[in-house]
Amino acid sequence: MKISELAEKCGFIALNFAEDRDVEGCYIGDLLSWVMGRAKENNVWLTVMGNVNAIAVAVLADVSAIVLTENSALDSEALERAKQRGVNIYSTEDNTYETAKKIIAAIE
Amino acid sequence: MSMLELKYIVPGDDFTRAGEASGDVKHKLKKIGYNPDAIRRVSIAMYEGEINMVIHAGGGEAEVNIDPDRVEILLIDHGPGIADVEKAMQAGFSTAPDNVRSLGFGAGMGLPNMKKYSDEMYIETEVGKGSTVRMIVYAQR
16 A cells, blocks of 8 residues: 555645655554664654654654654654655644554555 | 775764764665665664764764675764673663653663674773774675
């Protein structure tokens, strides 16, 4: 499934759309060192960390998108970096658990 | 002489720029068609090292030597040094300040991750003088 299709099904709001990437599974976490080592390529990553370091982790782990849950803030520097690096970022008002449930329903 | 030699300055106290060096290395390795698993391990190990230098050492230098069979990463800083390397290597041990934790770091996973994702890691450190970390990642594990 493509990230745009998943976003539409789950009602995510695009904060930065760079490339319509494939989505294979999901990873959840806010501790960047933890996520960096464990998130897999093409995972959609659910987090509340909307800072530049999260963008760096998204690039290094090569996730298909960051989804900021519970409307957590994306700071302006992070948005700028995401644009430069081509990182897809979405926002949702749902909490991480609800978001994960929606993703499961959409993917399966 | 390595096939490709890269040098970077890692600025101190600037979290916004940490990750630029490792991101660039990742990009270059991808371009030359390096083994994806090795690229991932190099990127993670080096990014953790960069973050460490920003948090603890006021920045430093990074040198990356790329060869067909391996990537060598040298991280050199003139920070406070590591008083107890064995302790610093323990997962969960951290001396990072609270503001760093709010950024999603400082959980005591930096050095353990660097060891985990590299194939060889050597730390030379002297309190008051600085630290040099040398990591090697083989193209084929």
